[in-house]
Amino acid sequence: MELIVLGCSGSVAGPESAASGYFLRGSSGENVLLDMGPGVLAAIQRTPEVDPSQCHVIFSHMHADHCLDFPSLLVWRRYHPTAPATVRHKLIGPQMAQIHLQRAGGDYPDQPDNIEDTFDVLVHQVGEGDFDATIWPVYEVGELRVFSAPAVHTTESYLTRIQDSDGTSIVYTGDTAPTDVLPRFARGADLLVCEATWGECGGDKPEGMHMAGCDAGKAAREAGVKTLLLTHIPPWGDEEATFRGARSEFEGEILIAKSGMKLIF
Ligand SMILES: [Zn+2]
Numbered sequence: 001m002e003l004i005v006l007g008c009s010g011s012v013a014g015p016e017s018a019a020s021g022y023f024l025r026g027s028s029g030e031n032v033l034l035d036m037g038p039g040v041l042a043a044i045q046r047t048p049e050v051d052p053s054q055c056h057v058i059f060s061h062m063h064a065d066h067c068l069d070f071p072s073l074l075v076w077r078r079y080h081p082t083a084p085a086t087v088r089h090k091l092i093g094p095q096m097a098q099i100h101l102q103r104a105g106g107d108y109p110d111q112p113d114n115i116e117d118t119f120d121v122l123v124h125q126v127g128e129g130d131f132d133a134t135i136w137p138v139y140e141v142g143e144l145r146v147f148s149a150p151a152v153h154t155t156e157s158y159l160t161r162i163q164d165s166d167g168t169s170i171v172y173t174g175d176t177a178p179t180d181v182l183p184r185f186a187r188g189a190d191l192l193v194c195e196a197t198w199g200e201c202g203g204d205k206p207e208g209m210h211m212a213g214c215d216a217g218k219a220a221r222e223a224g225v226k227t228l229l230l231t232h233i234p235p236w237g238d239e240e241a242t243f244r245g246a247r248s249e250f251e252g253e254i255l256i257a258k259s260g261m262k263l264i265f
Pocket residue numbers: 010011020063065066175232
């Protein structure tokens with residue numbers, strides 16, 4: 001699989017990166033966008049590998065920094081003069097995704113914009129306990145298999161695991177507070193794209209919202225992943241301290257997400 005970071009700035013877009021958005025290409029050529037925060041569609045236009053009309057979309061949750069570029073994607077898919085969408089793609093999101101996204105793209109609050117012309121809308125299905133691909137609820141996106149588990153956040157939010165037919169796997173946390181579900185769900189993944197909003201260690205931060213670098217490192221260690229990609233660090237955050245926190249818990253490869261970064265695994 002190939003992952004391109006389209007946006008990794010936490011909570012808000014930053015001067016050097018869009019808010020959350022990632023492009024994933026499977027070994028059989030499947031195209032998937034993971035979240036679409038502010039600035040992501042602009043980043044897509046700087047990334048020749050990505051055709052916005054040819055992507056499935058998965059939303060971790062409906063906070064603005066993860067979905068506000070979606071109405072612009074609809075315009076592109078429907079009205080681009082030479083490269084509109086020609087087939088419906090899958091859109092996997094929280095239960096509230098359809099109504100939320102349709103309101104965001106609508107002309108008036110009572111006139112939501114029906115997105116079913118261009119997307120097949122699906123709701124995350126979660127399994128429980130230790131991850132097991134043979135029994136976990138799954139969506140098939142081409143040859144990719146998409147699994148979900150509950151995140152801990154202030155709104156309905158999901159962890160996503162994508163497994164390729166070549167055996168590689170990636171787990172994306174979206175936004176989540178520390179949760180025992182994460183290492184059980186991410187077990188053995190090649191890449192853990194993990195939010196680390198709150199610096200080295202959370203300290204006095206409110207519960208139930210986000211992780212710090214040490215929480216991300218602990219989850220990576222417990223899950224036994226190969227590579228940890230730290231992301232969702234806000235513009236006011238401290239990348240070095242976040243890395244230090246993760247390193248204090250995890251001895252494997254740790255990277256800090258940057259806009260435009262490409263990972264092949
Ligand atoms: Zn966020």
